[in-house]
Amino acid sequence: MTQQSTASQNQKRKLWIIIASVIVVVAALAIYKYIHKQNQDDVLTIGINTPTAKTMGIAVEEAKKQGINVKLVEFSDWNTPNITLEHGDIDANYFQHRPYLDNTTKERGYKFKIAGEGSSTHVGLYSKKYKSLNDLPQNAKAVVPNDPVNQGRALLLFQQAKLITLKDPDNYLSSLKDIQSNPKNLQFIEVEGPQTARALSDADVAFGYPNYLILAKNHDPHDALIFDPATGNRYALLFITRDNYVDKNQKLEKFIHIFQTSAKVRASIDEDSGHDLWYASWK
Numbered sequence: 001m002t003q004q005s006t007a008s009q010n011q012k013r014k015l016w017i018i019i020a021s022v023i024v025v026v027a028a029l030a031i032y033k034y035i036h037k038q039n040q041d042d043v044l045t046i047g048i049n050t051p052t053a054k055t056m057g058i059a060v061e062e063a064k065k066q067g068i069n070v071k072l073v074e075f076s077d078w079n080t081p082n083i084t085l086e087h088g089d090i091d092a093n094y095f096q097h098r099p100y101l102d103n104t105t106k107e108r109g110y111k112f113k114i115a116g117e118g119s120s121t122h123v124g125l126y127s128k129k130y131k132s133l134n135d136l137p138q139n140a141k142a143v144v145p146n147d148p149v150n151q152g153r154a155l156l157l158f159q160q161a162k163l164i165t166l167k168d169p170d171n172y173l174s175s176l177k178d179i180q181s182n183p184k185n186l187q188f189i190e191v192e193g194p195q196t197a198r199a200l201s202d203a204d205v206a207f208g209y210p211n212y213l214i215l216a217k218n219h220d221p222h223d224a225l226i227f228d229p230a231t232g233n234r235y236a237l238l239f240i241t242r243d244n245y246v247d248k249n250q251k252l253e254k255f256i257h258i259f260q261t262s263a264k265v266r267a268s269i270d271e272d273s274g275h276d277l278w279y280a281s282w283k
Helices: 003-042 050-065 080-086 098-108 148-160 193-202 210-216 248-261 263-273
Strands: 043-049 069-075 092-096 112-117 119-121 124-126 141-145 179-181 187-191 205-208 238-242 278-280
Touching (some): 043 050, 043 080, 050 092, 050 263, 069 080, 080 092, 080 098, 080 112, 092 098, 098 112, 098 148, 098 238, 112 248, 119 263, 124 148, 141 193, 193 210, 210 263
Parallel strands (some): 043 092, 141 187, 141 205
């Protein structure tokens, strides 16, 4: 065998080794991607906000006992959870009620659907300075949320307290420009919904959510000047997903059932929202 022939065979052998190595690497990457995708498909990812984090965490632990893997992604505002859901980075979110969903869908054109209902929380008018509505002075500073839906809910409560009247007394989407009369000349201050609890310290009266007051640790959520009378499901928090979402193995359906039926979850809502200040809207 000539030296040239031997060199040629060595080159072919090296080439086949390289080709085989490439095939092995490509196959390994394909297997890794497949396993990674399977693992991702096996995990239900839900976007939440801070006040529901502890309760949802307990629901996640309960779900894990039944073989359902859930990952929570926490948001501090009310816009990003829907943007993230639309982009497909999460499977569902749990933070908004039906009027908020309807309004944001109208504004942004989201293609979402309701997968299930969670808890409903009463709201109130709170004050650290005054013990009754009659004690509120002229030109009192009054805090309300700045988004259209929750501001409408707040104004209905101010109307219930006989502090204002609205052009349409039944419109839950009323805004400040829809105030017809304001005998005490309340000076309304608009803040983002999650900030109403912290704004209470600098105001005379503020519309507030019990769970945010508990989170801020600056006022007893039971100590309201007045509470709303809501008992329906209009303001129930909802599990929302995309219209085209496929619930593989009914993971989301099963998780919602666990949330609605777990005694540990119920005890956590009692702690986070205030006992007797929430109710199960799915019943």
